[in-house]
Amino acid sequence: MITSIAANHAKGKSAQDKIFGANAAAVAAAAKYGADKVTNATIGAILDEDEKLVCLPTIEKVYRGLATNELIAYAPISGLPDYLEKVITAAFGTSRPEGYIAAVATAGGTGVIHHTIWNYMDAGETALTSDWYWGPYKVLCQDMGRKLDTYKMLDENNKYNLPDLKAKVNEILGKQKSLLLMINTPAHNPTGYSLSEEDLQGVIDIIKEATAGTDKTVTLLLDVAYIDYAGEKEEVRKIFKKLSNLPANILSIVAYSMSKGFTLYGQRTGAMIGVSSSKEIIEEFAAINQYTSRATWSNINRPAMKTLANIYSDPELLAATEKERDDYYQMIKARADLFTKEAEECGLPMLPYVAGFFLSIPAKNPDAICDKLHEDNIFAVPLAAGVRIAVCAVPLKKIAGMAAKVQAAMQAV
Ligand code: PLP
The missing domain is CATH 3.90.1150.10 (Aspartate Aminotransferase, domain 1)
Structure with missing residues (x-):
């Protein structure tokens, strides 16, 4: 049978x-x-x-006010141009990092994680996240034939555990050429923890040191799904400045989601925002991730993208x-x-x-x-x-x- x-x-x-x-x-x-x-x-x-x-209420008003064409038409595969421009502002606020930046529309924050695992890890490789993590990280890795390892997020004093992170980064980079490090901050699911600016600087120092003078690479994925409920808007965004001018073998990807910030969970809209000091790495980022979108879901939700673009074009809204x-x-x-x-x-x-x-x-x-x-x-x-x-x-x-x-x-x- x-x-x-x-x-x-x-x-x-x-x-x-x-x-x-x-x-x-x-x-x-x-x-x-x-x-x-x-x-x-x-x-x-x-x-x-x-x-x-x-x-x-304002999201509902703008969304419901869209013309029928905006509700039903296809969108470009990489995303509506006005969305791609405004989503960078929505994510970074006044803390836009220096460097080359590109955005690609995705099906929610989950879509960012999916594309990042697929395009920045080879089959069988291991990604790293903290021991307290959102379960789908592992499901996404496993579904694509990748593994997930963890470091202890907090030490015995409940402080961010940079030494354990460092040990794990070095251990994994001892075995493979590239590392995907996924960090959900601010307002981490499931603990509500947020990395301070110093914590994030510590993370960056660790990955810089681990890759300096080698051909190893690190992709740092910052999953900011909850950023709009994490505290004062510009204050919580200051961490993004730390992504400025990193060496070309470190690519930062910000996983932006409209699910919580716009209360549009089921509309499945987000964006992956790449930041690099290298023009070529960012051109590659835009190309390969658009390709994977074409191969995964084609284009995403046009009205949700339009809602963000309209709101971020109108100071009153x-x-x-x-x-x-x-x-x-x-x-x-x-x-x-x-x-x-x-x-x-x-x-x-x-x-x-x-x-x-x-x-x-x-x-x-x-x-x-x-x-x-x-x-x-x-x-x-x-x-x-x-x-x-x-x-x-x-x-x-x-x-x-x-x-x-x-x-x-x-x-x-
Ligand atoms: N990252 C974390 C930690 C989450 O908790 C969620 C949603 O629950 C997401 C990302 C992505 O959500 P979505 O795919 O709905 O944007």
């Missing part, structure tokens, strides 16, 4: 998404006990204080959008502040949260803790080394008392 006709590379693959599984359990509990009795801390999208999915984002940033911050305060009060350990959609509790048996929390109708996501709480999705009134319940569940299992 034939049980599989999949190609060898595809056999046995199936993405068990713990996040969607945990969400399904929360939805079932809400149907049984009533939504007001259930805390669903699994969703990676902003829900307001009434637990409704938020769409920023931009100011309104930024005000709306800031209001939701404050809403999420208030939730995280309350959780943090209560965690301190009851002695619940937390990873250092700076900003963002999620915070994490380090734990030895996350699955058991999450199961125990179900008895309180609290649903969170068990990760390899802890429990992820989506403060973006839980109203303030349900945050109150939650840390103590997590602490009790930890002690009970």
Whole structure:
């Protein structure tokens, strides 16, 4: 009996998404006990204080106001020209790095990660990210026949662990010609950690030193999916200045996503922005990534690109959008502040949260803790080394008392 006709590379693959599984359990509990009795801390999208999915009003207005042609026509494969120009401003603000820069439109931030893994790693090579990471990084690597290794993100004092990063960079570059280093900052998923400017300088010093005088190369992917809810707009963008004038064997790629910043998650729009001191490397970047787009999804969502281009061409629309984002940033911050305060009060350990959609509790048996929390109708996501709480999705009134319940569940299992 034939049980599989999949190609060898595809056999046995199936993405068990713990996040969607945990969400399904929360939805079932809400149907049984009533939504007001259930805390669903699994969703990676902003829900307001009434637990409704938020769409920023100015984004909705601009998107819905587009002419039918803009909604339905194809876009160029590399992206609409006005989008490609404005997305660079949207990403960098006033901290545009010096060097050659090009943008290629992608299907969300995921599309950037996909193209980067495909085009800057050879088959069988190993990419590097921190031990706390967004699960799809690994799925993307494995689906394309690449591996993923990790360094310890934080040391025993909860500081960014540059020595461990350095050891791993040198270890991997000892075995292969090029390295892809993926860093999700600011407002990291799942911890809410943000690298300081000094942390990022430390990263850059490490990869410069590891490649100096060799023909080795490093691609530094900065995944900034949550940058618009990470703090003051220009302050959080200062890290980009560090990408200026790096040696030609270091390519920086910024993974920009419209999913969170524009609340357009399902519209699947983002951009990969390459920064290099070499004109040739950036010409190659634009060419090879456009080619992979043609070979993967062809062109992407025109109306979402047009929405960004229109908003970033109109100071009033931009100011309104930024005000709306800031209001939701404050809403999420208030939730995280309350959780943090209560965690301190009851002695619940937390990873250092700076900003963002999620915070994490380090734990030895996350699955058991999450199961125990179900008895309180609290649903969170068990990760390899802890429990992820989506403060973006839980109203303030349900945050109150939650840390103590997590602490009790930890002690009970
Ligand atoms: N990177 C991280 C860390 C994320 O959490 C997400 C979304 O959840 C993304 C990238 C990309 O999202 P999208 O493909 O929707 O832009």
